[in-house]
Amino acid sequence: MKIKWIEIFKILEDFQTGYDLPSVSLIGNEEGSPFKILISTLISLRTRDEVTLEASRRLFESADTAEAMMKLSQEEIEALIYPCGFFRVKSGNILTISKEIVQNLGGQVPSSKEGLLALPGVGLKTANLVLSLGFAIPAICVDIHVHRIANRMGWVKTNKPDDSVPALEKILPREYWIPINELLVLFGQQICTPRSPKCSQCPLHEHCRRCGVEQSR
Structure with a gap:
């Protein structure tokens, strides 16, 4: 499956509308x-x-x-x-x-x-x-949400967040290195949750391989 980055990030950006930014992003924007x-x-x-x-x-x-x-x-x-x-x-x-x-x-x-x-x-x-x-230096911040979603989507196959950084650096266009954290943290909190992700409500379902997902809503 070819990864359609432009479509994926457009969906994530649209999803973000109406939600508060993560705390560190808010502080960064304010200060x-x-x-x-x-x-x-x-x-x-x-x-x-x-x-x-x-x-x-x-x-x-x-x-x-x-x-x-x-x-x-x-x-x-x-x-x-x-x-x-x-x-x-x-x-x-x-x-x-x-x-x-x-x-x-x-x-x-x-x-x-x-x-x-x-x-x-x-x-x-x-x-x-x-x-x-x-x-504003391009760098991929991988927390548990980014790590989990990147693996579920089938972008990477890694065991821990720090391993996902170099794996994503190899495939993710540089223009998305900064926004990926903010977008996937929110998405991971609301849709692609650690347990029983809301796959029936997921706007990315056509792009997702659902790797490792055994139970969903």
């Missing part, structure tokens, strides 16, 4: 700050979107730059981002990253994958999201 995108992405890990958005906004009301953030104590950051998942670990990473940016990186968030991955708590998903949303 456009690589630092805020980096920090909100860290907060978002294993945390619901609505919790991420509220926690990020509370934190940025107190400190919206690396310089301001490093003046907070870890306990203050913990209180501001609670109840996000692993808030104690994340608060420590946020403080360490802020100090690293100010003291060793000239006050700037790294604009390279290697530079971002060197920061504590930053994995490939976070690095690529910061590159794409913070710097």
Whole structure:
């Protein structure tokens, strides 16, 4: 089956209409700050979107730059981002990253994958999201939704999200590297759910191989 990328992304873009953007995308659109995108992405890990958005906004009301953030104590950051998942670990990473940016990186968030991955708590998903949303550098951010849908559609055959990145880079036109995360996260939350996906309602059913789907609605 030939992958009809133009048709697929047009369907995904139309589907997105009427829904709120993912929390990090909202913050990126509102602020456009690589630092805020980096920090909100860290907060978002294993945390619901609505919790991420509220926690990020509370934190940025107190400190919206690396310089301001490093003046907070870890306990203050913990209180501001609670109840996000692993808030104690994340608060420590946020403080360490802020100090690293100010003291060793000239006050700037790294604009390279290697530079971002060197920061504590930053994995490939976070690095690529910061590159794409913070710097408009084409990078494929693969989270559990993108990984699941890419495999179900039959685009890739991979075991974990980080493996899906190079697999998608080989086949996905570069113009779609940035929007794929935002579009598939929403689609994965609403239609292509982890269990019993809503295949009967799916606007992509003609393009999907339904790989691994045993039960659907």
